[in-house]
Amino acid sequence: MADATASTHAAPHAHGASGPATSFGIGRIALYALLIVLAFFFLMPVYVMVVNSLKPLDEIRSGNLMALPQAWTIEPWLTAWSTAQIGVQPTGLKPYFINSFLMVVPAVAISALVGALNGYVLTQFNFRGAHLLFAGMLFSIFIPFQIVLIPMAKTLGLLGLAGTVKGLVFVHVVYGISFSTLFFRNYYAAFPGELIRSARMDGASFFGVFTRILLPNSAPILVVTVIWQFTNIWNDFLFGASFSDFSSYPLTVALNNLVNSSTGVKEYNVHFAGAFIAALPTLVVYLLSGKYFVRGLMAGSVKG
C-alpha cells in the first residue's frame, strides 16, 4: 500500500484453492455456504428497511421485522416524503432532500475543479513550499472536524452565511479540496511527462495544457473524485447539524430529527422509508459505479 497510485490497480489473480474452480468438494460447499450466510447478514438491514417501509404500522408491531408485508402500502413513503413532522413543521423530507442536492451539486463541482487545478499545479510546477502545502492538505483529511467547529461557526456568521445552504457549500468546499487535490495530484504525478513537454514546445499556454492535454485524459479520476465527494458530502451530518437551521437542514439532519425527536407514536415504517430515501442517491451511485467507488476508498485510505 506504500504506493498509492499502484495499489488500486491490483492484478486480478487470486491465490486461493489450487486447481480449477470447477472441482466442488466439501470445502467448496462450506465456503459458499459461509459466504451466503455472511451476505445475508450484510443485506439484512437494508432488507428490513425496505420490507417494513411497505407495511402498515400495526403489522410491524404485531408481526416480525423479517416477514414480507401482508397488506402492501406505500403510505409510509408518502408520509416520509411529504407530511412527516420534521421539528415543528409537517413538511416531510422533501424540502431537505432538495437542500441536500442544492448543497452537494455546487460543492462537488467546485471542489473537483479546484482539485484538478491544484493537482496540475502541484505536479507540473515547482515553487517554494509546494511540499509543505501538500503535506498540510494531506493531514487536514484526518483532523477531527470538532476542532474547527467553533471558529467556522463564527466565520459563517461574519460572512452572513450562518444557517444557509450556501454556508454548507462553502464548508464542504473548504474541507473537500484536500481530498480532491490528493486524487488529482496522484493521478497527474503518473501522467506521461513527454505529452505535456511536447505540447509546451508547440506553444500551448498554461490553460492550453490543462484543457487540451490533462482534462481530456482525466475521466477516470474525475469520476472517482465526483463519486467520493458526492458520497461524503451527501452523508455528512456533523457540519449540517452544526451550521444549518430549519430552513437549510441537509437530509441527514432532517432524518435524524424525524427518527429521534418524534414524540408519541413511533412510526417505524415512516422512519424506515425516510432512511431509505436518504440512502437511495448514494446507493444508486454505488450500484452504478462500484468500481470507481472502491478506487476512491483505496486512494482515500492511503496517500503519499
Place this chain on the structure above:
Amino acid sequence: MKAGFLPKLLISPSAFLTLVCVYGYIMFTVYLSFTTSTMMPSYELAGTASYVRLLGLENWQASLSNLGTFSVLYIVIAGVLGLAFAILIDQKIRAESLFRSIFLYPMALSLIVTGTAWKWLLDPGVGLEHTLRTLGWESFSFGWIKNSEMAIYCVVIAAVWQTTGFVMAMFLAGLRGVDSEQINAARVDGAKTWQIYLRIIIPQLGPVFVSAFVILAHMAIKSYDLVVALTNGGPGRSTWLPSVFMYQYTFTRNEMAVGAASSVLMLLAIGLIVLPYLLSEMRKVKNG
C-alpha cells in the same frame, strides 16, 4: 518547471483556505481552550483551568472509557473480519464481484441511515427480540441497546457492519499484490492452502495491517453520527464518546472552553496515530 505567476495565483486560494480554515482554526480552538469562554468565545485567558475541569468531569471520563471499549473492539473485530472476508473472496470463487459489492455497500450509506436501521433492529420492542419471540422463541432476549452496560456493544456491531467491507477491500488489494512465485513454489512443495496464507501471504501484509489500523483508529476517534442516530449517547451517558461530549459541552451546555479543550485532545490523539504514518508514507514515496 518553475512556477510563474499564474500557477501560483491559482493555487493560492486553496493554500489560503487550508492555512486559515484548517491550521488557523486549530490555533484558534487551542487558544479558546485556555480561555474562560462559555456560551460565546471569550478572549480572557484562564491558563489550564478548562483542561483541569475537563479531566475531572465524570462525563469526560465516561466518554474516554467508552471510546476505549469501542475502539479496541471495533478495530480488532473489523480488522479480523476484513482479513477473513478478503481471504474467503480470494478463493477463486464464482460471483466474486457480487459478494464484494454486498460486503462493501454499507460504506456508501450515511451513518445516520445505518444508525436508524440498527436502532430499530436492536430495539427489543420491535427488532430482533420481538421478531424471534413472534416466531416462537419466547425466552429469547436481546435488549443491549436499552442496557447502559451493553449499549456500547451495539455501537460496535453497527460500526463493524458499516466498515468491514472497506477493510476487506484493503486486504484484498494487498493479497493480490503478493508475489505469486513464492506461493507456487510452496504449493509444489506440498504446502496446504492455510499454511501458505499463514507462513507466506499474511506476513507480507504488514503494511496493510498498519494502514487498516490507522484508518480504523482515526475513524473510531471521529465517530459521531452513528452514536447520535443509534443511541443519542444513551441510555444515560453510556455511549458518549469524546465527539458527543465536545458537541454537548460546546453547543448545549455553554462550556465552550471545555468543549474546545476536548477537541484539542481529540486532535492530539489522532495526530499521534496519523502523523508518524503519514511521514513514513511520504518518505517511502520520496525514496521509491
